[in-house]
Amino acid sequence: MSIFDRTNLSVSRRGFLIGASLTGAGLVIGFRPQPVAAQAQPFAPNAFIRIPPEGKISLVMPAVEMGQGIYTAVAMMLAEELEVDLDQVVLEHAPADPKQYANPLLGDQITGGSFSVRGAYEQMRKSGAATRIMLIGAAAREWGVSPDALKAEAGHVVETGGSRKAAYGSLIAAAASEPVPQDVPLKPASSYKVIGKPAHRLDSPEKVNGTAKFGIDARPDGVSYAAIAICPHFNGKLRAVDEKPAMAVKGVSQVVRIDEAVAVVANNTGAARKGLAALSIDWDPGPSAAIAQAELERLMDAAIDGKALPHINEGDVMKAEADNGPVHEFIYRMPILTHSAMEPMNCTVHVRPDSCEVWVGTQIMSRARQAAADVTGLPLEKVVVHNHLLGGGFGRRLDVDGITLATKIAKQVQGPVKVTWSREEDIRHDCYRYLNYSRVTATLGADGLPVSWRHRVIGPSVMARWFPGFTKDGVDLDQMAGAESPYGIPNKQADFARQEAPDGMLTGNWRGVGATRNIPPVECGIDELAGIAGVDPLEYRRKLLSNKPRLLGALNLAAEKAGWSTALPKGKGRGIAVAEDFGSFAAMIAEVTVGDDGKFKTDRIICAVDCGLVINPDTVEAQIQSGVVYGLSAALYGRITVANGAVVEGNFDDAPVARINETPPIEVFIVPSTEAPGGIGEVGTPGVAPALTNAIFAATGTRLRTWPINQNEIRRV
Amino acid sequence: MQGTASADGVMPYDLSVNGTKHAVDVDGDIPLLWVLRDTIGLTGTKFGCGIAMCGACTVHVDGQAVRSCVTPVSEAAGKPITTIEAIGDTPEGKRIQQAWLDIDVVQCGYCQSGQIMSATALLAANSQPTDADIDAVMAGNICRCGTYPRIRAAIKQAARG
Numbered sequence: 044m045s046i047f048d049r050t051n052l053s054v055s056r057r058g059f060l061i062g063a064s065l066t067g068a069g070l071v072i073g074f075r076p077q078p079v080a081a082q083a084q085p086f087a088p089n090a091f092i093r094i095p096p097e098g099k100i101s102l103v104m105p106a107v108e109m110g111q112g113i114y115t116a117v118a119m120m121l122a123e124e125l126e127v128d129l130d131q132v133v134l135e136h137a138p139a140d141p142k143q144y145a146n147p148l149l150g151d152q153i154t155g156g157s158f159s160v161r162g163a164y165e166q167m168r169k170s171g172a173a174t175r176i177m178l179i180g181a182a183a184r185e186w187g188v189s190p191d192a193l194k195a196e197a198g199h200v201v202e203t204g205g206s207r208k209a210a211y212g213s214l215i216a217a218a219a220s221e222p223v224p225q226d227v228p229l230k231p232a233s234s235y236k237v238i239g240k241p242a243h244r245l246d247s248p249e250k251v252n253g254t255a256k257f258g259i260d261a262r263p264d265g266v267s268y269a270a271i272a273i274c275p276h277f278n279g280k281l282r283a284v285d286e287k288p289a290m291a292v293k294g295v296s297q298v299v300r301i302d303e304a305v306a307v308v309a310n311n312t313g314a315a316r317k318g319l320a321a322l323s324i325d326w327d328p329g330p331s332a333a334i335a336q337a338e339l340e341r342l343m344d345a346a347i348d349g350k351a352l353p354h355i356n357e358g359d360v361m362k363a364e365a366d367n368g369p370v371h372e373f374i375y376r377m378p379i380l381t382h383s384a385m386e387p388m389n390c391t392v393h394v395r396p397d398s399c400e401v402w403v404g405t406q407i408m409s410r411a412r413q414a415a416a417d418v419t420g421l422p423l424e425k426v427v428v429h430n431h432l433l434g435g436g437f438g439r440r441l442d443v444d445g446i447t448l449a450t451k452i453a454k455q456v457q458g459p460v461k462v463t464w465s466r467e468e469d470i471r472h473d474c475y476r477y478l479n480y481s482r483v484t485a486t487l488g489a490d491g492l493p494v495s496w497r498h499r500v501i502g503p504s505v506m507a508r509w510f511p512g513f514t515k516d517g518v519d520l521d522q523m524a525g526a527e528s529p530y531g532i533p534n535k536q537a538d539f540a541r542q543e544a545p546d547g548m549l550t551g552n553w554r555g556v557g558a559t560r561n562i563p564p565v566e567c568g569i570d571e572l573a574g575i576a577g578v579d580p581l582e583y584r585r586k587l588l589s590n591k592p593r594l595l596g597a598l599n600l601a602a603e604k605a606g607w608s609t610a611l612p613k614g615k616g617r618g619i620a621v622a623e624d625f626g627s628f629a630a631m632i633a634e635v636t637v638g639d640d641g642k643f644k645t646d647r648i649i650c651a652v653d654c655g656l657v658i659n660p661d662t663v664e665a666q667i668q669s670g671v672v673y674g675l676s677a678a679l680y681g682r683i684t685v686a687n688g689a690v691v692e693g694n695f696d697d698a699p700v701a702r703i704n705e706t707p708p709i710e711v712f713i714v715p716s717t718e719a720p721g722g723i724g725e726v727g728t729p730g731v732a733p734a735l736t737n738a739i740f741a742a743t744g745t746r747l748r749t750w751p752i753n754q755n756e757i758r759r760v
Numbered sequence: 761m762q763g764t765a766s767a768d769g770v771m772p773y774d775l776s777v778n779g780t781k782h783a784v785d786v787d788g789d790i791p792l793l794w795v796l797r798d799t800i801g802l803t804g805t806k807f808g809c810g811i812a813m814c815g816a817c818t819v820h821v822d823g824q825a826v827r828s829c830v831t832p833v834s835e836a837a838g839k840p841i842t843t844i845e846a847i848g849d850t851p852e853g854k855r856i857q858q859a860w861l862d863i864d865v866v867q868c869g870y871c872q873s874g875q876i877m878s879a880t881a882l883l884a885a886n887s888q889p890t891d892a893d894i895d896a897v898m899a900g901n902i903c904r905c906g907t908y909p910r911i912r913a914a915i916k917q918a919a920r921g
Contacts, residue, residue: 110868110905243864250869251860253804253844257870260803268798293787311786312807313794385808385816385870385904434806434870435904466809661864665910669867672906695813695902703908704895 086215088174088223090143091121091167096212099133100125100198105144105152106159107136107406108246109433109440110669111724112662113159115245117167119658123237124171124230126195127211134245136430139408152408155441156556157625157722160658164720165229172227174218181217182209232656232717241661246432258431259389261402265458266391267296269306270315270465271448273472275689276328277547281305283325289318298322299455306452312463331688334545339685340376343480343542346501347374351538354500354518355527358534363495367486373571375483375564376749378682380476380553381692383700386434387469388445391461392453398425399450400459404433406440414443418450437673438552441509442474467693474551475683477503477544481526481564491576492586493569495534498526502560503543503550517541524557528565529594529623530587545688554673555728558624563750566620566733571746580619580737581607593628593653594621596714600651601630604712611742614638615646618737620730626721627654628714629667631730635738641757643739645675645707648731653714654721663723664711670727671709676700678732682751773837777802778846788834792826793817795833796843804844804873808902815901816870818877819843825881844873852883855921859914867905875901879915888919 085101086094093101102121108114114134122129137144141152146162175195182200183190186207193200201208232239249255274280286298289307294314299306305324309315364370391402392415399419405411408430415426433440449462464472479502488494504519506512513520518539526537544550553559573583581602588595598621602608605617615636622629629652637643650667657663680699684691692698736747744760747753772785777800784799791810796802796819805828808816812827819828820842821835828836847853856879859865866872875898882889882897889897894915903911 108868110866112867243861244866246869247861247864247866250866250872251857251876252848253802253873255869256803257806259807260797262801262803268794294790311790311794311798313790313798314786316794316810317787317790383904385806385814385868385902387807433868435868437904463807466811466814665864665867665907668909669906672908673904675906676904694811695809696811700902700904701906701908702899702902703911704899706906706908709909 086218088177088218089170091170092125092174094211094215096215098212099131100127100211101135102132103135103137105137105163106146106154107404107430107433107436109154109404109406109436111159111666112244112659113154115242116160116658116662117163118245119237119242120163120167121171123235124168125175127198129237129242129245131198137408139412139428141409144408153441154406155436155438155552157627157724157726160720161626161722168229169227172229173224176224176227177218177221178211178214180221181214185214185217238658239656239660242659255432257386257434258391258402258404259386259434259463261391261429261431261461263391263393263400263402263459267308267310267456267458267460268312268315269299269308269452269456269460269462270312270319271304271306271452271462271468272319272322272324273304273448273468274326275471276326277331277334277545277688279303279329279331279547279688280327281324282327284322286322288321292318292321297456299452301451304448304452306462308456308460312461316465328688331545331547334688335686336684339478339545343478343501346540346542347480347482347499349540351499351540352517353538354523355535355537357536360495360497360534360536363534364484364486367488367494370484370486371572371575372482372484373564373568373748375481375567377479377560377563378750379478379684380677380681381470381473381683381698382435382437382439382553383470383698384435384437384439387466388439388464389462390446390449391459392449393459394419394450394453397421398427401426401428401446401450402431403428403446404431404440405443405446406433406436407443410443411446414446415450418447419454437554438556439474441552442549444474444549466695470683470693470698471690474549475544476553477550478542479560481561483564483568485568485572487572487576491578493530493532493572496528496530496532497536498528498564499538499540500526500561501540501542504541505550505552509551521557522560525561525565525623528569529591529621530569530584531590532587548685554670555624555725558622558725559674559729562620562622562729563733566730567736567748570618570733570737570740574740584619584621593714593716593718594623594630597621597628597651597653598630600712600714601632601649604651604710605632605634605649607632614742616738616740616742618734618739618741620734620737622726622730624722624726624729626719627652627723627726628721629726629730631671631734633731633734633738635735635742637739637742637757641754643742643754643757645735647708647710648734649710649712650727651712651714652723652726653716654723654726655716655718656720657713658720660713663713666723667711667727668709670725671731672701672706674728674731675706678735678750678752679705680751773833775800775833775837775841776839777841778843784833786833789832791829792819792831792833792836792841793828796828802843802845806870806873808871808874814871815878816874818874818901820847820877820881823884825878844877847877847880850880850884852918853880855918856880856883856914859918863910863914863917865907865910865914867907871901871903875903875911879911879918882915883918889915
């Protein structure tokens with residue numbers, strides 16, 4: 044039976060509207076066979092719980108599911124305090140309603156930055172506990188006993204030592220008149236029955252039998268299908284197109300022209316794609332036509348020694364450098380990266396004179412709704428966004444450019460139209476992780492340990508556009524995340540040299556966010572210093588992490604599991620990277636074999652993680668493996684280039700990603716912790732690139748400072 | 761195989777999908793993928809790349825795993841087509857799906873229809889696949905969530921029966 048609930052949609056929507064004035068009502072995904080009585084009003088004590096008179100309890104998911112397992116984790120938190128079993132619940136996507144569903148830490152309805160578990164942990168348990176108290180109160184009143192004589196168990200209120208027992212659904216009328224408790228005591232972690240135990244994902248069955256609905260699977264009545272060509276040049280425009288060749292294709296009904304794109308509409312996407320391929324489109328490349336990769340890299344190089352804005356300044360770095368020379372300097376260069384989520388960008392929109400409906404999978408519901416309102420000129424409350432499962436997010440679906448574009452097209456189409464991007468459009472019109480360079484400068488003391496650390500961060504400011512509140516005096520705080528290193532060094536400086544992508548080339552958030560940007564230079568830099576000092580890289584880090592006990596704990600566990608102290612044969616090497624990201628602490632050890640020809644193979648990756656209190660250990664393992672493979676793809680292959688003001692690569696042939704045959708065993712170990720839960724979606728990614736290059740150094744003596752890893756640069760030293 | 765003439769004189773194609781017949785009136789070079797998803801409405805089969813590089817669109821035609829994004833509908837007409845929606849009716853498909861559930865392979869889930877179709881074809885052809893066999897077949901299916909370690913484990917579990 045499905046965990047997702049569609050049959051009581053109208054009922055839950057009504058229940059929902061009691062406490063809120065919203066029109067972006069919740070889309071319920073999946074299907075539940077048993078009907079709910081038409082007149083039944085579910086008990087809706089808060090935004091997250093809907094208890095019908097009979098059948099399963101609906102839990103409304105404030106964060107979106109894009110693979111990270113949040114639906115299961117949130118359900119576990121609610122179930123823990125509500126005292127229900129996971130097979131007694133169904134799940135609903137939340138509608139666009141930041142008042143009710145904003146992440147408490149972010150202040151908006153955003154799923155990203157590994158904020159979901161951290162934002163939800165207290166809120167969900169309190170929502171569950173408050174509801175349980177109301178249900179117990181209702182039963183106590185009906186039975187004329189003290190609430191203290193009752194307990195909640197598996198969806199029932201039970202009389203302790205007595206015989207009376209009532210299902211939650213039978214108590215909802217009485218519970219609705221119970222006061223909503225304000226100050227709710229929560230269980231101590233030691234009495235958790237659900238949280239911390241491995242649980243099967245609640246979304247597995249639909250995803251295994253093909254019934255799960257992603258944005259691309261939306262099929263509203265009367266939908267037509269569009270293929271789209273967006274001007275390949277940054278800020279370029281459509282000059283002209285003759286629509287005849289497309290209109291001659293069977294099934295094609297319309298060619299839509301907008302300023303920056305052409306769309307062909309048909310009765311199936313295949314015909315639309317065929318029609319689009321038949322067109323000769325005359326693009327005006329605009330002022331960006333001359334932009335080429337070499338020039339972008341030259342600008343980045345020039346910024347290495349240019350002006351920068353101060354971020355961190357501890358001790359006296361300049362004096363330390365003068366006193367302790369020689370000064371060691373390393374330049375690291377990271378490429379332009381795509382997200383390449385498996386579900387290509389798509390969005391279905393129905394624009395009517397007085398309303399607009401959007402079917403999409405988005406990480407950012409409120410902006411999705413606003414985007415459609417902006418294009419249509421309709422008031423926000425006339426726009427309904429139906430959110431879906433996301434076929435991968437990784438930060439790509441934190442931007443709403445695809446919704447804007449689809450709505451522009453839909454304005455010219457009768458009825459709903461599904462706009463599906465080709466993989467080529469998806470890669471050539473991403474919100475890229477732009478070029479990021481780093482200059483790490485350090486001096487060592489007599490004991491070989493660093494006395495000074497200076498990190499110049501060169502790259503764009505995504506936050507200046509995307510979340511200006513996360514900048515300070517022109518410094519992008521996300522871009523600087525972790526730049527100062529976690530290591531105990533008395534004199535530290537970090538500064539920001541902003542170097543933007545060319546106009547019209549969108550830059551955005553990418554898995555691991557700022558830490559993925561800074562941990563490679565930091566972890567390679569510290570590894571280089573250990574090498575110069577002639578100290579084992581594990582010992583070197585240990586000495587410098589005495590004030591970072593959680594990072595040190597993860598490092599020690601990883602080292603033990605990797606057998607760090609055992610010798611490796613010639614041609615093999617191990618490399619370390621540690622990562623602190625979104626409240627979690629990870630240590631990664633990669634083991635590689637490098638052949639005499641310089642070709643290398645990753646033999647295994649060990650990751651130890653302290654993510655605080657664990658909700659679902661199975662998800663922690665899965666998310667670390669996931670983050671590692673994402674990082675592996677970038678380290679091995681990730682590189683987008685620009686020519687003629689356009690992205691060159693276009694599909695998995697010229698923009699490859701890691702496949703199963705390139706994925707080593709990934710062993711995950713959890714450091715037991717009772718600290719508050721940290722994020723787990725990001726922390727697996729940042730350490731992969733540096734752990735690999737540090738391992739290649741250990742195997743060969745070659746220091747690689749540019750990604751993706753170029754095997755031709757590997758020499759035995 | 762072409763069927764009777766339609767009103768506009770063009771021959772529709774007769775498809776047999778999961779045991780059900782569909783007459784579809786599209787050009788013969790339209791990829792099977794879009795006919796399944798848009799014309800017939802079976803959306804479990806996914807679009808990922810359009811050039812047979814990612815495997816998200818994998819279905820079985822005549823028992824063979826094919827990339828439906830590059831398979832013209834004319835080539836699939838008249839042959840039995842099986843999609844993710846019905847793969848559980850085959851013994852190998854059922855075992856693979858159960859292993860996927862037991863091990864919780866899925867994350868975002870988008871590529872998993874194709875992974876399961878490829879893994880089922882592998883198991884049907886090779887009841888005891890080695891790691892190298894798994895690599896050879898499953899390297900055609902990309903997963904950006906990195907579920908590869910669990911895919912490997914699930915195939916081995918399904919092979920054990």
